[in-house]
Amino acid sequence: MAATDFKDYYQILGVNKSATQEDIKKAFRKLARKYHPDVNQGNKQAEARFKEVNEAYEVLSDPEKRQKYDQFGQYWKQVGQGFPNGAGGAGVDMNGFDFGQYSSFDDFINELLGRFAGGNRAGGQSYSYRTSTGGASGFGGFNDFGGFQDMGRNSAQDSEATITLSFAEAFNGVQKRFNLGNETIDVRIPAGAKPGSRLRVRGKGPVSPSSQRRGDLYLVVELGTHPFFKFDGDNLVCEVQITPDEAVLGATIEVPTPDGMVDVKIPAGVRSGQSLRLRGKGWRNRNGARTDQLVKIAIATPKNISEQEREYYEKIRDIRTFNPRSNLQQFRL
Structure with missing residues (x-):
């Protein structure tokens, strides 16, 4: 167990170990008012301090929890000083309570506070x-x-x-x-x-x-x-790859939705990065309706093609009239 895990709740509340329940309550009220989020809006340090004060008070205001906490404090000191005979703290029993079962102070507090x-x-x-x-x-x-x-x-x-x-x-x-x-x-x-x-x-x-x-x-x-679905606000989004010929000529493909596969029509001339909207195929909302699913198109270029495919691609290149870079001539520094 790391000795640095231990929190000194007496120090957090600013009281000594002989403090009465009334002393603890007064200290708690004072600090709770000082660090309450309503008077420290947006102050993360004050919020963290407020939580520490609450935690300290919940433990020290309960006599049984306070007793166990005090016992744990003694156990923690022994951990920091080193146990005799190489015991290391495992299975240490103090007044019938085995503190050696906890790997950290947080484990102890989690169980103590339920x-x-x-x-x-x-x-x-x-x-x-x-x-x-x-x-x-x-x-x-x-x-x-x-x-x-x-x-x-x-x-x-x-x-x-x-x-x-x-x-x-x-x-x-x-x-x-x-x-x-x-x-x-x-x-x-x-x-x-x-x-x-x-x-x-x-x-x-x-x-x-x-x-x-x-x-x-x-x-x-x-x-x-999820390997396929993501959120975009209330809608679902996914990316689907299509081939160059499907992008040019259009096609009907199958796309997964939360309900299963559906047919989606790809319009001829679709651009890479363009999104198609499947209305009512997205996420469920609180009134039982469905949001939309957005299908982002990605044109996949094949790396390995047959000799015949290469021949036809070369023919298309030779007769192609479309030049996507025709407007680049106008740009200058």
């Missing part, structure tokens, strides 16, 4: 505190911090975690299972989730130590990469 942990816990890649007095349900934006209120009386703490879905899961909808400390919940992700979509799970966030209210859990959707 947060998402990484590894094999589904969807738990990240976690952050947000203080909220409201917000929208379902997908879409939400008011992160609401109106500024007395932190000691009314606020509830929300949690936020990222969930990575495949394109198929996001398009069709999927049910995912999450471990929230000692609680397991099943969450249905509606069809049509996009990168950055937020799903609100009411009453599944952490309990605020100041108000004893349980906040909400917000799941922020990320999508894995």
